[in-house]
Amino acid sequence: MAVSIELTKEYGYVVLVLVAYAFLNFWMSFQVGKARKKYKVFYPTMYAIESENKDAKLFNCVQRGHQNSLEMMPLFFVMLLLGGLQHPTIAAGLGVLYVVARFFYFKGYATGVPDNRLKIGGLNFLAVIGLIICTASFGINLVIRETL
Numbered sequence: 151m152a153v154s155i156e157l158t159k160e161y162g163y164v165v166l167v168l169v170a171y172a173f174l175n176f177w178m179s180f181q182v183g184k185a186r187k188k189y190k191v192f193y194p195t196m197y198a199i200e201s202e203n204k205d206a207k208l209f210n211c212v213q214r215g216h217q218n219s220l221e222m223m224p225l226f227f228v229m230l231l232l233g234g235l236q237h238p239t240i241a242a243g244l245g246v247l248y249v250v251a252r253f254f255y256f257k258g259y260a261t262g263v264p265d266n267r268l269k270i271g272g273l274n275f276l277a278v279i280g281l282i283i284c285t286a287s288f289g290i291n292l293v294i295r296e297t298l
Contacts, residue, residue: 155235160242164234167245168227174249175223178216178256185212185260208262215259215267219252226278233284236291241284248277 185191189209191198197213198206226248234241255271 157235158238160238161234163242164230164238164245167230167242167249170246170249171223171226171252174253175216175219178219181256181260182212182216185209211262211264212260214264215256218259219256222252222274222278226281229278229281229285232288233281236288237284241281244277244280244284248274248281251277 186193186209189198189203189205191203191206191209198209200206203209226245230241230245230248234245251271251274253271254269255267255274258266258269258271
């Protein structure tokens, strides 16, 4: 049995959150580029080596802030888009929390003190858990509809 999905106008908020994260990702990329110039870490080197660069930790913290955001991006995108199909306003709200928290996660990491990433940035994990719950709810409801 097929299930059809009708997108509500509220799903537009989900899409806009996705666009906001794309802009945040571009901004983080530019910050890494600026750090490359400032700390003299040239392509294709991904991470600076402390024995070769006195500013290695500072650069690596900027790089890790962006890299970790890239590592989490597929999970965030899928959970946002799927969970938003059934719970568009909740998913969009959690998505906004995630985007804002990821900004602070990056800014905190970029200070060179990795623990600073979790002060406000740690809220991104709460947002992801909420999105996983929204997506699980969507999946469960699909299965229940199929069995009825």
